[in-house]
Amino acid sequence: MKYVRLLQDLTREDLPLVGGKGANLGELVLAGMKVPQGFVLTVEGYRRCITNVHLPKVNFKDLPALENVTSKIRMEIENANLPDEVTIEVLEAYGRMGSPKVAVRSSATAEDLPGASFAGQQETYLNIQGESAVLDAIKKCWASLWAPRAVQYRSLQGFGESDVALAVIIQKMAPHEISGVVFTVNPLSNDQSELIINATHGVGEALVQGEIIPDQWIARRPDGAALKFTPAPKNGQSPSSFIRTQRLARGCLTSQQVRELASLCLKIEEHFNGVPQDIEWSYGLGEFYILQSRPITTLNNNPQRI
Template sequence: MRFLAWFNEIPNDELALSAGGKGASLCLMHRNRLPVPEGFIVCADMFSYFMKESGLRERALTLISQIDWSNNSNLISIAKQIRNMIMDTPIPPYLAEPIKGYYNGLGSDVPVAVRSSGTAEDLEDASFAGQQDTYLFVIGSDAVVKFVKECWASLYNDRAIFYRHEKGFDEREISIAVVVQRMINAEKAGVMFSANPITKEKDEVVIEAAWGLGEGVVQGIVTPDNYWIKKGSYELVNEYIAEKETMVVRLSEQGGVKEVPVPAEMVELPVLSEQERKELVDIAVRVEAFYGKPQDMEWAFENGTLYLLQSRPITTLD
């Protein structure tokens, strides 16, 4: 069993089961010199071991078997019971201390993102996007351990349980990894698609951009700028510059995030320069070529440097 690993340590044939969908993608991009912030994986084996050794696995399976799938209140209640069981069960020191050691390997009190990465995530015929939890600007080894467990518990959100049931996933085969990754304190961020998900054009990159952290776009907090750009010529096919009144930024030196008003002079200002648009198109083309299929990516600029935070297959083209 593999419990912890840096992005470059898990063999390719073990990635999906060890690192989950999101983690596997980040590991692959990192080792192929794409601009992914450094980090490590709390592997799915650690979650499975914790659940089995604590007796929580069988208790969770028993509760799920009792769900009345036609009764939403019953589903929500049982899902909450399972999450509470996990949160009320301490992670043993022999598991928690190595997590702290890996975190400290990133530096002293480095702000990190702690992201869930399910083993059934980012499949071509299923999208679990947003169904498990992510925590931003987590600081300190104790906090990292706490939010790793929060991510584990989020595997049993009612939406995720119901979605797995609808898709026919076997709960005995489900697990979750957690990505712990240096946090990018973005001045501008967003999502992009290496093919146009609206028109299905394969030679267009679609970019959505907003001020601050990408959570503003991903969570639908802000209406982002929108650009459709040809891959070869960088021709701007379509451009919409939104009034961006809100942005998500770091809460404080102690971590966390908050929503704040965008400064008045930036509300109607385009988020991306022409050079930044070209840089994003170039990286979208590289990532698509690497995976051999159109990708849905999350990106951020910090101090003028572009980072990739996630990539998954686009599931809506066919």
């Protein structure tokens, strides 16, 4: 296929074609992690379909001005008609998966890099099902490349607009009784002997976007023993400070699950040459699924829970 690549066929060498997120997912499959089935519509698909984007001169620090000049670009992209050759490849790949509910995820060529993660700058759409819905979500992902904050962030990081394109990942929704994030080095203290696990019930997108406060464990490397645990605040409560516990881990995960997850994430860190990782995961049907891994680009930047 010209425009579609399966996740299991990707490696870090494919970053210019499938973006940082897509390339890292291929590496996770290579590392033996349980990664939900999926494929990537490469940046060649974006370039085939989106050919007339021109960003006028604007003050990148002025978000209202950016909104004015980028809103028309986003609208044109969302209303674009996809060429038949792109549509056919996408729908054939989606059909071979069994047309399930999928996550449609942006993967920019300038994201998940060691110096700039671009995390959260482009959109993800969850529980998408049906051919027309998948195609619409792809265009929305493309359009999100031109959201004001995404354009501003690229400018501040020194990326020219001609340097950036967007691949889109279409990936079967993983079971998600519990979801969360692991930092394989404690970014609150930069302590190389600790990692942090954040977890919440259900889909973890609100957690990733910083909209909810999760259960949180500080665990010991390399065995994953829980050193500190902070439960998510109940309704009406403020977050409690860290508390030490010698008992079984409480909250979303058991002590054994904390250890198992820590072990998986340290294997991922090892696969990425020992670079500390920010890892998204879910748990369901008795297994952990790895949804994404990227380098931790800031350490000890924020004294609060992350």
